Amino acid sequence: MALEKELETYKTKLPELKALEGKFVLIHGENIVDTFASYEDALKQGYKQFGTKPFLVKQILAIEPVFHFSRAIGPVRKAS
């Protein structure tokens, strides 16, 4: 799956990241690059540092939100 390694890194590091809840973390592979106040800032740094290589931007949240859709749609996960 795309971003599988980055998502695993996030899960592993979440106990340490919880002190920064609400901020946005930039992850590349197994590395936590930095945290940012906004999604836009994290994204900008990700593209600046990694170009079009895979990177993950994720808001640090103790409880993952679930988004609801009243219309039938299909989730997408690409093979990496």
Add this chain to the structure above:
Amino acid sequence: MPHFTLNIDPGGPIVNALVQISEGRRAALAAQKSPIPEPQVIRALVDTGASFTSIEPSVLQLLELSPTGTIDIVTPSTGQNVHTTETYDVNFVIYAGPGDPPLSMPNLRVAACELFSRQGIHALIGRDVLKQCILVYNGDFDVFSLAF
């Protein structure tokens, strides 16, 4: 306040939107001297039942995007089970009336979700975008208005 009023399509309140790569990705491609994918005009349904804006994967493929995140979702097609879907950053623009500035979101995070093309639409405009808008659905006159 910029706004527009459109007839309600048989499929619901649908707008044409322009979707293109985000500012950050554009800068990264320019630095690599890579070609910039063409912007895509899409049909997007204003959907107050969607908590997140979503785009059909075929549109994201035309923009040659890679995912930069994931979210967990529940839809009637997933039943009670939570599923994970990829998210992408795009520059999303909804045009208003002539002379009015468009609603422009240069780094909007959108979810990739399938089945839209069979419904005659390419995207759902969810409440994450609508929180910036005033939506008036006038069923009596068969029109809707969006102000932002």
